[in-house]
Each structure stands twice: as structure tokens, then as C-alpha cells.
Amino acid sequence: MSNMNASPALVRTGLGDQIRQVLIEGITSGRWAPGERIVERRIAAELGVSQAPVREALRHLEALRLIETLPNRGARVRDFTDEDLAEVFPVRAGLEETAADLAVHRMAGQVEGLEVHIARLAAATDRDEEMRHSIAFHREIVEASGNRLLRSVWQSLGIEVWTALSLKRRGTELCGKAAEHAHITEAFRRGDPGVGRMVHDHVMSYAP
Amino acid sequence: MSNMNASPALVRTGLGDQIRQVLIEGITSGRWAPGERIVERRIAAELGVSQAPVREALRHLEALRLIETLPNRGARVRDFTDEDLAEVFPVRAGLEETAADLAVHRMAGQVEGLEVHIARLAAATDRDEEMRHSIAFHREIVEASGNRLLRSVWQSLGIEVWTALSLKRRGTELCGKAAEHAHITEAFRRGDPGVGRMVHDHVMSYAP
DNA sequence: CGATTATCTATGATCGATCATAGATCAGTG
DNA sequence: CACTGATCTATGATCGATCATAGATAATCG
Numbered sequence: 001m002s003n004m005n006a007s008p009a010l011v012r013t014g015l016g017d018q019i020r021q022v023l024i025e026g027i028t029s030g031r032w033a034p035g036e037r038i039v040e041r042r043i044a045a046e047l048g049v050s051q052a053p054v055r056e057a058l059r060h061l062e063a064l065r066l067i068e069t070l071p072n073r074g075a076r077v078r079d080f081t082d083e084d085l086a087e088v089f090p091v092r093a094g095l096e097e098t099a100a101d102l103a104v105h106r107m108a109g110q111v112e113g114l115e116v117h118i119a120r121l122a123a124a125t126d127r128d129e130e131m132r133h134s135i136a137f138h139r140e141i142v143e144a145s146g147n148r149l150l151r152s153v154w155q156s157l158g159i160e161v162w163t164a165l166s167l168k169r170r171g172t173e174l175c176g177k178a179a180e181h182a183h184i185t186e187a188f189r190r191g192d193p194g195v196g197r198m199v200h201d202h203v204m205s206y207a208p
Numbered sequence: 209m210s211n212m213n214a215s216p217a218l219v220r221t222g223l224g225d226q227i228r229q230v231l232i233e234g235i236t237s238g239r240w241a242p243g244e245r246i247v248e249r250r251i252a253a254e255l256g257v258s259q260a261p262v263r264e265a266l267r268h269l270e271a272l273r274l275i276e277t278l279p280n281r282g283a284r285v286r287d288f289t290d291e292d293l294a295e296v297f298p299v300r301a302g303l304e305e306t307a308a309d310l311a312v313h314r315m316a317g318q319v320e321g322l323e324v325h326i327a328r329l330a331a332a333t334d335r336d337e338e339m340r341h342s343i344a345f346h347r348e349i350v351e352a353s354g355n356r357l358l359r360s361v362w363q364s365l366g367i368e369v370w371t372a373l374s375l376k377r378r379g380t381e382l383c384g385k386a387a388e389h390a391h392i393t394e395a396f397r398r399g400d401p402g403v404g405r406m407v408h409d410h411v412m413s414y415a416p
Numbered sequence: 417c418g419a420t421t422a423t424c425t426a427t428g429a430t431c432g433a434t435c436a437t438a439g440a441t442c443a444g445t446g
Numbered sequence: 447c448a449c450t451g452a453t454c455t456a457t458g459a460t461c462g463a464t465c466a467t468a469g470a471t472a473a474t475c476g
Contacts, residue, residue, distance in 0.1 A: 052260070053459080073428075088357055091303070149295040149296055149299050153361060156361075247456085417476105420474080425471090
């Protein structure tokens, strides 16, 4: 790499990963406007790397639906509609309901993992931290399902990113849900078979 | 490409796509054994292309969980466990339940799309064709949900491939389910709100 | 002057070569 | 002979350059 300048170092841990982070940050922060073209060579030049790892990063962004690409025509930042933002909730709800139903058996009343996140959520000081702990609570349920495919699919939704976009778009309040988290945890503790539906409805309550 | 020989032509429509097809075919057919290493350069040489499109194809296979890769250590064909094969059903069930609940409203009793697939399934002559029409029935439900994210996630499960692997592993009978498909279609026709659960249970009935 | 076609330009897709890393192999030392 | 470290080998990761395509632009013709 003929890089004796350029952006903050880019430490060695897989250029593709780092470039992806830069691009995600750029898109969520709004530095790259929706609809704006993303030219592989330009990004490569700006970051002082070559085209290949940029392409790799772009494929990840495409999987996250942050960009859209046309064959031989390149990529552009998606123009997220309210519908795009809304579509994620039924999918999450379905996946997390499944996860909860699977998890409730495996947890056998052991809900420490969930309680940790509730505590951290309560201690959160800013909106961003609040969001991350809330998401971590849900991720804990998915992890507890023991279904690796389910985890992988849920992860691939990129909840953090889309939630951040939702918050940016309209100031969706996601607090005030702490009580529901506690109720859900109690349902897990007593092995309530209705916990799946409970989680489902909880997730849908975030939807606009 | 210094290719004046090599495998059947490889027509021009995106090398990555074609290579992916070749690899999927090779893995599902068992020509590539589970655990076997997949060396980018070797594939490239065999197909008379370069490393880049092979890498692209491999990333797709990774997303389909057909291969696993270690950083700097390359890819190998996954050694599918029975658990791997089983994990897909709860995920499908959750997604398709969501899809059905969304679709039942949009369809408003118009179930022609579903009936087409039932008819084709009945007319199927071999096991493979049967499988594809059965899957098409389920895809129709997902499409009818109108939720593009849901469709995208469902597609990314690569149902065809995994079903084929299931059939190969143990001779899972997936026929005899025609009756259930008809029942589900009827539920859609009358707008039965219980259709989601019905689809869920139907999908789970395929599980081992 | 408007429609059609050849050319140009930007850029994605692909290529062949180089760099970097993980293991394997081998040499040296006690 | 076992252990430590240098070297070698295979191969993924990355690079710089070339090829191919889409759209824009200019040239040609009626």
C-alpha cells in the first residue's frame, strides 16, 4: 500500500473489516447522503488502500441493506424510507419469539444473563448507551436459544445500525420499556410458555 | 483470462455468480467432501478464472453456511451435523409464521398464487421437482407478506440447498404434506387469523 | 434539425503479481 | 534426544493494471 498519509492509521486486522466500519460510520452519521454514489476507487484512494478490500466491505454493506448495487453500475447509499425502517420489526418479532420459545427451556429459570443487561440499562447515562444495552438484552435471548443459525440471522439484521437510523430519523423513544424487560425476565424465570408471544409483542411495540 | 480450454464455456453473466453455482452444485452433490479444504487458487485454475471472483463466490457460500472460513487460513466445506440441518426449521417456522400473518391481510382471499404451486406440486414427477414446487409454495407466502426484508432474510437461508442436503442425508419424506398445503390455502382464502400458527406448525412438521 | 450511430469516459469486473501470515520443516544447542 | 528458533512453503489478503460495460457525448446522415 503506497500509504504514507491518509486516515488514522488503519491498524492491521483485516482491511475489509476496518473499511466496513468506516463506511457504516459514514452512512449512519449522515456524512454520506442517501442516494449518493459510492465509487469503489474513490473510497480506496481516500483510505489509501486498493479496490479489492473496498469491494469486500461493500458486499457486507449490501447484506446489511445499507447500500444498493446495480450490476456494472456500482453502489449507492440507500434512500431509507419509513417503510424500510418499519419492516425490520415484524422480522425481529418473529425471530425473537422463536428464540424466546427455545430459550425458555434451556434457561430453566436461570435469568442472570438477562438481569445483567437490565441493570446496565438502568445505569445507562446517555441515549446511545441505553440503546446498546437494550439491544444486548434482546441479543441475550437470541443467544440463549442455542440455535446458531437463528443467532446468525438475527445478527445479520444489523439491529444496532437500523435502530440508530430510526433514532436519527424520528426521535423514537425506546426507554420506558424497562418495565417490559423486567416482565419478560420474570416470565423466563418461571418458565412461562407464553414468553415467546410476550417478546413478540414487546418487539412490535417499538414499531412506529 | 488465458482460457482457451476449461469447463463448459462459462457464459458471460457475472463470473462470481457462475462460480457460486458450480461450487454449490459441487458441494450438494457431494463431489466436495465435508471438511475438505477449498483453495481459492485451485478453484480459479480449474475454472480458468482468477482468484477474485472465486473469493466473491466463497463469501456467498459462507453466508449460506455451506463453508466455514478462518482468517488467513482459508475455507473448507462445512461438516454438516444433524443439528445444523435441524436448526433451520425453527427459523423458517418463525419467519413464515410472520409472513403468513402479514400476507393473510394483503391477499384478501385471493389465493390463486398459492393454488398454482399446489397444482404443480401434484403434477410433479420426480423428487427434485416435488421439492422445488413445495418450496415455491412457501416462498409464495413469504412474497405475499410484502415485507422485502423478510423476503430477503428468508431467501438467504438457502432453503433449496439445505433441503437438498437433508434429503441426501436421510430420505426425509416431504410428500404427504399436500393436504396441509391445501388446508393452509383454505385458511388464507377465508382470512383465518390462525393461519400464521398453522404455517408455523406445518414447517416444524418437516423437522426431524 | 432530429434521429442514429460511433466515440469517449467513468467505473465496475477481472486479472496476474506481490505481500503477509500460519504451519511445517529443519538446524542448532544444551 | 527434546526444545527453541530460523527457514521454507502454501495460501489468503492485497495491490496495481487491464478488460468490459453503461451512459454520456459527439459525429453523421437523412
